[in-house]
Amino acid sequence: MGSDDVFTQAFEVTGGDFHKAGRVSIEIKETLQELGISPVVIRRTAIATYEAEMNIVMYAAQGTLHLALSPEAIVIEVFDRGPGIPDIDMAMREGYSTATREMQEMGFGAGMGLPNMKKNSDVFEIISAVGQGTRLRMVFHLGGRTAET
Amino acid sequence: MNHYFHSIRVEPAKCAGHMKCLRICPTQAIRIRNRKATILEEKCIDCGECISICPKGAILPMTNPFGELIKFRHSIAIPSPALYAQFGREILPDRILNGLKKLGFDDAQDLALTCGEVSFAIQEFLREYDGPKPLISNTCPAIVRLIQVRYPNLIGQIMPIDAPRELAAREIKRQTSKRYDLREKEIGAFYLTPCPVKMVSIRQPAEKGQSHLDGAIAISDIYGPLLAAMEPLAKDTYRSSLESICILGIGWAIVGGICRTLRLRNSLSVSGLAEVIKVFDDIERGKLGNIDFIEAYSCLQGCVGGSLNVENIYSSHNKILNLIETLEFEKIKACPDIREVRKRFVEKYFFLEGKIEARPLKPLDPDLVQAIKKRKEKEEIFKLLPKIDCGACGSPSCLTFAEDVVRGEAGLTDCPFKYPEKIQSEGSKRSEEPPVPAEVAPFRPQINNKRKRGRP
Numbered sequence: 001m002g003s004d005d006v007f008t009q010a011f012e013v014t015g016g017d018f019h020k021a022g023r024v025s026i027e028i029k030e031t032l033q034e035l036g037i038s039p040v041v042i043r044r045t046a047i048a049t050y051e052a053e054m055n056i057v058m059y060a061a062q063g064t065l066h067l068a069l070s071p072e073a074i075v076i077e078v079f080d081r082g083p084g085i086p087d088i089d090m091a092m093r094e095g096y097s098t099a100t101r102e103m104q105e106m107g108f109g110a111g112m113g114l115p116n117m118k119k120n121s122d123v124f125e126i127i128s129a130v131g132q133g134t135r136l137r138m139v140f141h142l143g144g145r146t147a148e149t
Numbered sequence: 150m151n152h153y154f155h156s157i158r159v160e161p162a163k164c165a166g167h168m169k170c171l172r173i174c175p176t177q178a179i180r181i182r183n184r185k186a187t188i189l190e191e192k193c194i195d196c197g198e199c200i201s202i203c204p205k206g207a208i209l210p211m212t213n214p215f216g217e218l219i220k221f222r223h224s225i226a227i228p229s230p231a232l233y234a235q236f237g238r239e240i241l242p243d244r245i246l247n248g249l250k251k252l253g254f255d256d257a258q259d260l261a262l263t264c265g266e267v268s269f270a271i272q273e274f275l276r277e278y279d280g281p282k283p284l285i286s287n288t289c290p291a292i293v294r295l296i297q298v299r300y301p302n303l304i305g306q307i308m309p310i311d312a313p314r315e316l317a318a319r320e321i322k323r324q325t326s327k328r329y330d331l332r333e334k335e336i337g338a339f340y341l342t343p344c345p346v347k348m349v350s351i352r353q354p355a356e357k358g359q360s361h362l363d364g365a366i367a368i369s370d371i372y373g374p375l376l377a378a379m380e381p382l383a384k385d386t387y388r389s390s391l392e393s394i395c396i397l398g399i400g401w402a403i404v405g406g407i408c409r410t411l412r413l414r415n416s417l418s419v420s421g422l423a424e425v426i427k428v429f430d431d432i433e434r435g436k437l438g439n440i441d442f443i444e445a446y447s448c449l450q451g452c453v454g455g456s457l458n459v460e461n462i463y464s465s466h467n468k469i470l471n472l473i474e475t476l477e478f479e480k481i482k483a484c485p486d487i488r489e490v491r492k493r494f495v496e497k498y499f500f501l502e503g504k505i506e507a508r509p510l511k512p513l514d515p516d517l518v519q520a521i522k523k524r525k526e527k528e529e530i531f532k533l534l535p536k537i538d539c540g541a542c543g544s545p546s547c548l549t550f551a552e553d554v555v556r557g558e559a560g561l562t563d564c565p566f567k568y569p570e571k572i573q574s575e576g577s578k579r580s581e582e583p584p585v586p587a588e589v590a591p592f593r594p595q596i597n598n599k600r601k602r603g604r605p
Contacts, residue, residue, distance in 0.1 A: 007521045026430055034552070035520045036512025039301040043433065050434040071517045116435065142517075 007035075007069045013056040015082065021057040024065055025050035028076075035069065037142060044120040045074055045140050051113045052078045052136055058099060059083060060133065073122075074140040084130040092118065153190050153508075156211045156348035157200060161185045163207035168540045170199035170208060175422040175447075176298070180553070181543035191510060194294035195346040196422055196447040197456035210345035210457060213364035215371060218253060221337030221363070223325060226257040227317055228341035230264065230402035231452040232368055233472070234465035239382055241390040248379035252371070254339075256325065262485055263317040264398030268410040269490040270310050270499040275413070275441055283417070283432065283440040284308050286407055290350035291447035292425060293505065297355065300429050301507035308442075310499045313401065314340050314347070315354075318361035337363045341371060343455030344448060356503035367457040388479070395483050396476045403469045404451035407444040416442040421449040513555060523555040530554050535566040 009031070011024045029046045037045075049065070056063035060082025068075040085091045091098075094115045118124040123139035166184035178192035179199060186199075186208070199208045218224035226249045233242050242259055249257035278284065287293050287307050296303050318338040326333050340347055342365040351360040400406030405418040417440055419428050425445045431437050448454035453465040460468075476482070493499065513527070514520040534547040542563040544550035553559035562568045 005518055005521060007524050022430070022434065025434055029433070031524065033299075033510065034513050035517065035524060036509075036515070039507065039509065043302040046433055047435040069521065071521070 005070055007031075007067075009067045011065045011067075013053055013063045013065060013080075015056060015059070015061045015063070015080075017057060021054060022050060024053045028067055031067070032069075032074070037074070041074070041140055041142060045076070048117045048120040048138055048140075049076055051116050052076065052138070055113055055134075056080045056082070063133075071142070073142055076121075076136075076138045076140075078136040078138075079133065081133045084132055084134055085126075085128040086130050088126060088128060153193075154349055154353040155188065155190060155193055156195050156345040156352070157188060157193065157197065158209050158211055159186045159188060160207045160209055163205050165205050165207070167204055169202045169204060171540050171543075171545050173198045173202045174545065175426070176295075177545045177549050179545065180558075181540070192298065194291050194298060194447070195349045196291040197345045198422070200345065201456040210348065210367060212342060212345065212348050212367040212370065212457070213339065215252075215366055215374070217364055217366075218337060218339065222335040223255045223329060223331055224253070224337045224339065225321055225325065226254040226339055226341055226366075227260055227314060227321070227362070228257070229314070229343050229347075229368070229452055230261050230399055230469075231343040231455060231458060231465070232341050233261075233399065234402055234453050234468045235368065235372060235458060235460045236376075238468065238471065239387065240379065241387070241394065243390045243393050244379055244382070245375070248375050249341075249371075251378040252374055256321075258317065258321050259393070259395075260313055260317055261395040261398030261401070262483075263313040263320070264401040265395040265410070266398075266485040266490050267310060267313045267316065267499065268397050268407060269485060269487050270494050271308060271407070271442070272411055273491060273494045274308070274310055275411070281306055282438055283443045286442070286444040287501070287505075288312050288401070288407070288444075289346070289446045289448075289452075290355065291344075291346040291422070292445045293355050294346075294349070294508070295422070295425065295447070296429070297505065297508035298510060299426075300433060301509050302433055303429065304505055304507055306432070307505055309501050311501045312350075313398070315361050316499065322361060339363060340365045341368055342366065343368050343452050343458045345457065346447070354503075356501050356505045358503070368455075369457045369459055372459045391476060391479060391481050392483055394472070394476060394481070395485065396473060396481065397484055399469060399476075400473055402452050403466050404444065404446055406451065406469070408442065411442060413441045415440045416444070418444045420446040420451050420454065422447045513552070527551045527555045530561065533561075533567070534564060539565075541565045 013024060025046050028049050029042055032042045032045060053065060060080035063078060063080030066077040090096055092114050117138060121138035122141045125137040126134065128134040164185045166181055168181055170186050171179045171181055175196060175198060176192045176194055178189045180187050180189065197210065200210055228245065228249070233245060236245065246257040246259060275284065283306065285303065285306050285308060293307060296307060322333050322336050322338055325331065325336050338361065340351065340362050342348065348365045351362045351365055354360050397410045400409055404420040408416040408418050417428065419425050425447065428443065446452065450462045450466045453469065454462040458465065512520050513523040531548055531551040534551060536547045538546040542550050542559065542565065544553050544559060550559060550564065554561055
């Protein structure tokens, strides 16, 4: 398959910008709807993307989110320049959070971010270096489509 | 493709192409073609915003004319509680219902009591419910359609308790047919509606084959005759009139009216389509799971904000609030019998009679490979456009125009910034506009060719 069949899009996410937070996941959702991806896959992608986006907004200075869509799968890659995660196993536990009280009062940082991304994606990979940043890769397989013909 | 009924129609002879509807439509369902507005069936959710904004009155609601009642041997008016908010403080529901009978209805029935029953039924349902939250009220058919079209993932969260107007029509017809020995077909139940979208839920219900209502008459059509038909206020009847009002149901006319009756710790009331969309986006991203129930209306302030009302929406909103306060102050609590509601709840009396299905928008192409290709083309075309959303091409924004072009529903030459010569040669009203600067990037024809090649 050539790169002709792959649709790619990159989004910049600014750390601390809570006002715009969430726009990327909406934009991605709309693109997936236009392409006729099944609502179930759209929902899983939207939830996982939103969590990834919020992690950048809450913890990092700046980050990039890449969408690559082929007829087989959706791949979301996230790179951020942030503090990094010292203990990934710990961060993957449900309920574990380093969010400040302010963030929690805004409804974020319930310690579900990474577990939620893993739960909603078919492949979930994470690499992190303390003081440098975090890289995430999530894959969502396109089982079936519900597009009307 | 499925055919969707709509309660909104453009009168081409009256349409002057002012494009106000094009800009206000919250689902981008309007295009201007040959200087006339047209509605895209698939995208329209019948919210009625275009009806209110059109300066020429060229967009009309397809409600039933008042004369339709004579088609039935027995006719019943079931007014939306929003009707009660259209008159002065001293005009209370019983006077309005009597006025309706004088206008020619054989009967007029209060809906607020059924609304109160449904509040109890929703409470019962929420008590046992442990599925995904929040549940979303289905009382506004425009919201149900919005979910079907744009949020198919949330369909399972639509409250499965039927709307009061449907339950009331079913019950009243049953009782009337027994009392007067009539067949149900001979009884016409008419909803007096504050908005056109109820007409859609009557002609093409989202979940079942047929509505229990036979038509909808616009409040704006009946207001004048009704005002003239109402009896002058009799002495010492104010208190007894108040006693007939269900304090739980009367609030259903305004946003927050349902939540107020449910006594939930976490519920939201949202009105206005733009606001509803923000909240639904949040639900879809997994937020708001701590909220039990959401009451959402496409019209600002709820049903009193419908485009077929007469009174301004803030006065009528206030009128309902005042009425509730008065009832509280006078300690009048005409409520449905909760034990009766519980009994019928167990018998499944209140549930929707069918399943609501998704109605997702058509993808760019049924084939995913082609769809991806078109999505890329859309991106390329969008880059060439001025991005000022002027609407002169007939699409509401540059982004929708790019989509219309890849779908083959518009041509790039429709953009006056790409093709200023076209607009000048038209010799129309539009040509009086200042000439378009020519420094925009030249059109790259290969995109258009690619599209043509890609199509069979």
